[in-house]
Structures are given as structure tokens and as C-alpha cells.
Amino acid sequence: MENEWRGILYPTRLPTLHRIPAPPHVSGLVRWFWIPEWNIADGLVSRQELLPFAASNLVVEAGSVALVGPPTGPSFRELTGQGWAVGALLRPAAMPHFLTKPSTIRDTQMNIDAPDLCDAISAEMTAPREAQTNRSRAVAAYSAWIVNNITLPTPAGIQANTMADLIDADPSLIYVEHIAKQLHVSVRTVQRIAEKYFGLSPLTLIRRRRLQTAAETLRTQPSTAVAAIAADLGYADHAHLTNEFRDTLDSTPSSYRRGHEPRTTQNSGQHPTSR
Known part of the structure; x- marks a missing residue:
């Protein structure tokens, strides 16, 4: 699907991550489903690093369902075993x-009492059949x-979805005033929409999309100059992108580009905590 690896800082460490578009009848409530599976040799650890989407996730694992709140910055998870x-x-x-108030679970998560969901997903993911069938x-x-x-989205919820789509799709929207004009x-x-439906400020939503796109371009277009990326994303200049990149990811764009290959000390294993 489009932007398969956007938000994942080192996608070559995630050979079996699947992002599956939401079926039409739930697409107003879910953007996509993401399914990682991992099997890491004893004694090894796989560190998964993300710049997550500015949204919340409902995550089912064996024995639990959790609502993972909106992230304010990068995140990681260290995986072991299977x-x-x-x-x-x-x-x-x-x-x-x-x-x-989604802001109450920023950078954290809360357990959700949904044993029927947990049992249904666990049964499908552990069934003795082909993995693709299990995922489907x-x-x-x-x-x-x-x-x-x-419940189906309300008119106000649909407006919030529209706002998310605008920010995600239009790189020219770099100020909150631009979003207001479009809506x-x-x-x-x-x-108010951002506070009620995202739990993050509108400016945070814009910055996240820009940095995700910058990281993806640095990875996938190695010949593109950082200054050109900055211009395409509406930064005032190369320095503004570099400063924002460093402040968020503790790395310059150039050093991130040089270091995006998998680390040789880690075995393959995957499970980004959000998507």
C-alpha cells in the first residue's frame, strides 16, 4: 500500500510487517491495520524505532487489548522471543x-476490556494455516x-477525519491558518478539533507529517539534497529542517541517511508499537 514504511525509521529491520487497508465499511474509523510477527533467536534483542503517526492505536496481543495514546515524539520497543x-x-x-480527552494518554497506553476481541484475534493469528490467511x-x-x-462517525468526527486527510496529503499546509482556510x-x-479527536496540537500534526516525509525521502531517494527536501516540504531553509530533525530524532538528516541500513548485531524481528 502507499507509504508502506512511512513512520518506520529502519524498515529493513521489519521484513514481515504488513499494513492492510481498512475495509470500506470501517474506513471511517480505522486507517489501516498493521500486523507484525517476530521470531528472534535466544539471547538476541531487536530494537524497533518509529516516528509514529500522530494518532492513537488499538492493539491486540496475546492476552491483552490496549489503547496506545497519541505520541509526542519517536518511540521504540525492544523485542525478544516469538x-x-x-x-x-x-x-x-x-x-x-x-x-x-485523548491527551490524557499521550505517550502511554490504557488497557481495554474487550475479551471477545482478544479471543477472536488470538484464535485467527494462532490457527494452524498459512500466515496470509491468518492475517486476512x-x-x-x-x-x-x-x-x-x-458507532459510525458523527458529522464532527467526519470533519476531524477530513482535517487529518488534508494534513497528511497536502505538504503546502504548514500553518494552522492554512488548515482553517481549507476547512x-x-x-x-x-x-478544538485537534484537542478532542487527536490529543495533540495542530502544529504537532503538521510537524509529524513533515518529518515522516523527510525521513522517508532521505531513505528512498539518496541522491536528493537535504536542501531540496526542505524546500519541497515548506521549510524556510536547510537549517530549519536540520534543527527540527535533530530536536526530534537526535540525528541530523545526513547522519540518518548514512545510518539507515540494518544493524548487523540484530536478528530479524518485528513489532512496531504503532504503526
Whole structure:
């Protein structure tokens, strides 16, 4: 799918991560499902590093369901042994079902009491059949649970989804005023939408998309100059991108580009905590 590895800082360490588009009947509530599976040799650890999407995730693992809150910066998880997860990158319209203030779980998570979802996904992911079939059936079971448990988006939720789509798709939107103009609302309304449905500020949403795109371009287009990337993404100059990149990822764009290959000390294993 488009932007398969966006947000994943070292995708070559994730050979079996799958992002599966949400079926149409739940696409107003879920952007996509992500399914990693890992099997790491004894004594080894795989560190997965992410610049997550500015959204929350509902994550099912063996024995648990958790709502992972909106991230304010990069994240990582160190994996050992064998395991799997099935996560749903939630659309903004889904958040009021879980919380009135998503900001209360920024950079953390809360357990969700959904044993029926946990049991259904676990049964599909551990069934003795071909892995692709397991993943497809897990997504179908997850989608069915969403239909039965989360109400359809309200008009306000649809507006929040539209705002997310605008920020994600249009690199010319670099100020909150630009978003307000596109939505035909006030800046204050944009701020209220962000608070209620994202738990992050509008400016954080813009910065996350720009940095994700910058990292993806640095990885996939090694001949493109950093100054050209900065110009394409609306930064004032090369220095502004470099400073924001360093402040967020503790690395310059050039050093990130040089160091994006897999580390030889790590075995293959995958499970980004969000998507």
C-alpha cells in the first residue's frame, strides 16, 4: 500500500510487517491495520524505532487489548522471543468512543476490556494455516468487532477525519491558518478539533507529517539534497529542517541517511508499537 514504511525509521529491520487497508465499511474509523510477527533467536534483542503517526492505536496481543495514546515524539520497543500483534491505526472519528480527552494518554497506553476481541484475534493469528490467511481472517474479525462496538462517525468526527486527510496529503499546509482556510472554519475551531479527536496540537500534526516525509525521502531517494527536501516540504531553509530533525530524532538528516541500513548485531524481528 502507499507509504508502506512511512513512520518506520529502519524498515529493513521489519521484513514481515504488513499494513492492510481498512475495509470500506470501517474506513471511517480505522486507517489501516498493521500486523507484525517476530521470531528472534535466544539471547538476541531487536530494537524497533518509529516516528509514529500522530494518532492513537488499538492493539491486540496475546492476552491483552490496549489503547496506545497519541505520541509526542519517536518511540521504540525492544523485542525478544516469538510473538505477534494486530493493531488498528484509529481515525480521529473513533476516539470519542474510548476517551473524551485523548491527551490524557499521550505517550502511554490504557488497557481495554474487550475479551471477545482478544479471543477472536488470538484464535485467527494462532490457527494452524498459512500466515496470509491468518492475517486476512484477523482483519475480518477485527472489522466485525468494530462494526458491533463503535458507532459510525458523527458529522464532527467526519470533519476531524477530513482535517487529518488534508494534513497528511497536502505538504503546502504548514500553518494552522492554512488548515482553517481549507476547512472553512476558525483557527480556534481547528484547535478544538485537534484537542478532542487527536490529543495533540495542530502544529504537532503538521510537524509529524513533515518529518515522516523527510525521513522517508532521505531513505528512498539518496541522491536528493537535504536542501531540496526542505524546500519541497515548506521549510524556510536547510537549517530549519536540520534543527527540527535533530530536536526530534537526535540525528541530523545526513547522519540518518548514512545510518539507515540494518544493524548487523540484530536478528530479524518485528513489532512496531504503532504503526
